Amino acid sequence: MFSSDTNSCPRKGFPVTTIQIGHRRIGSAFLRASRMINTHSHTGVSLCSSSVVNAAMATEASAKVIDGDSFAKEIREEIATEVSRMKESIGIVPGLAVILVGDNKDSASYVRTKKKACKSVGIKSYEVHLAEDSSEQEVIQHISIFNDDPSINGILVQLHLPSYINEQKVLNAICIEKDVDGFNPLNIGQLAMRDREPLFIPCTPKGCIELLHRCGVTIKGKRAAVIGRSNIVGLPAALLLQKEDATVSVVHSRTKNPEEITREADILITAAGQPNMVRGSWIKPRAVVIDAGFTRIEDTKNPEGSLPLGDVCYEEASKIASAITPVPKGVGPMTVAMLLSNTLTAAKRAHNFE
Amino acid sequence: MFSSDTNSCPRKGFPVTTIQIGHRRIGSAFLRASRMINTHSHTGVSLCSSSVVNAAMATEASAKVIDGDSFAKEIREEIATEVSRMKESIGIVPGLAVILVGDNKDSASYVRTKKKACKSVGIKSYEVHLAEDSSEQEVIQHISIFNDDPSINGILVQLHLPSYINEQKVLNAICIEKDVDGFNPLNIGQLAMRDREPLFIPCTPKGCIELLHRCGVTIKGKRAAVIGRSNIVGLPAALLLQKEDATVSVVHSRTKNPEEITREADILITAAGQPNMVRGSWIKPRAVVIDAGFTRIEDTKNPEGSLPLGDVCYEEASKIASAITPVPKGVGPMTVAMLLSNTLTAAKRAHNFE
Structure with a gap:
């Protein structure tokens, strides 16, 4: 795994494994930072866009805060308009089926968020909640039913699945026309290849690129680094950046000098799952x-008993970058918005509606 | 496109468009360089491997010459042994079908080379040569026949096709189990993704990596650059290097500082199709x-009326790199060897032969 020296990061100075001790040690700084982001993301002062506010207003940081919540709202409104137009024109409402296996709290929470988002734009959502000890065959059987159901345009299996279920086998069972998560290898291949287009782009990386677009960031010709190479985020993010003519370097757990390579990037997308790994010294001045x-x-x-952390030491990075997404309220809400966008695309395609 | 200052490259100092003038200007140096490589690649003096000879023997260059011809011969011998074993054990001989459309001399020459290579290892080759004005439908019809023929394990459509034929449509018609070129997007997706394996790896990039393996070059943890991002070479080469845990940067026509990025690489694979673009100053000392x-x-x-050139200014690069492939007799013969390897793999898979 990546090695990260998080001990002196001003926001949260501790690796996940020692959070209790670390938190006690710098508790006040930790809470201050958390409040700061929440304030920013709701300030709404227009700079390059109504969704970009200037962190310098509250601290010495100079980076513009890319407010994912606000951009996601904008996108949901656009989708809601399209869903209405579709309903009025051809009497069809897009449908998304979500399959949840087991009782993982985080997974259940993600599913609730997605269902709520569907409702907000007029997409009909269907949920199957299977018991923790459900068999692979049962999961696939439900996918099969949704594959055959014309009122379902997108199928999503909430990850992670219980360990005894073969994730690949389950995901492969989703017919490609309804694979709104875009995880099918055929989709990834089409995303990677020149002159080909995938049916769907995976939601999180699509959300990252959408943020860059909506912030007016030029990608073409820029140097970009992606930290992490997961099938779900890092890999497709790198492929997308390359498709948009960035010169891309992929940093991962075997990279010997991640800091040096990351510091070369005008655009940095991190998807390592290593809290506060990316320090201020890793960021090229004025990078996004x-x-x-x-x-x-x-x-x-924290009232919820936990706090989400990004890969980037926000306080340090925001003093060096030109624009930065917070965690939470950065990429997260965009992922959900892109799921709705993919479901709408699937429905339009299924009904040949433009 | 890439901009390249080839005018002062000692080997061949001219862009393709002005070859006549340029050639006359430095004709003698040009021929000297050409002879030098041919001599090297047949010297066979053993250093790190029987197929790696030291360029320093004939010039001041220090790089070991990676002799693709010799490695390809080694691989063909291994394949021939396997083909014999298969024939003796189950009475089956692998079959490769090649479809050639039109009268392009280069294409016809490639097909001849491939058929000859098949013969040398005991793989049965089948050829269909269609007229230049054949329809897309005709090409697909022949693919369809080969798809259904159990004696055919691999199908190859020689590129480039006449411009009015949709290349994607034709390549997609090859059933994935016989796609020995590995160009199917599903294969590329599986190549890109972690924990997935493609049925076939495209021949040229597979040959590049095989050369690294057989020369004992460690890939894991190294910085690698790939110049070019074609579906056939650059893209899969980058994906393969990443799969082997290199930290990969992809340089392409929109890259603003290709020289700087290339110079960071311990391993460089070029697939730009720009003769002599990569100068000595682009190479990191001791890079491969x-x-x-x-x-x-x-x-x-030249008796053949033409001369093949690589992307790398060989004379300059061979003074700086630790090892280098010549052109010709570098990657080219490996591409053909990998085609045989993929065809053997397809046949073994079809007959469940290990």
């Missing part, structure tokens, strides 16, 4: 930083 | 250079 990392750490002082 | 570029330039003094 999109933090897709999201790790929950235990936090007894 | 795999030149998959291959551009024929007109050369009236």
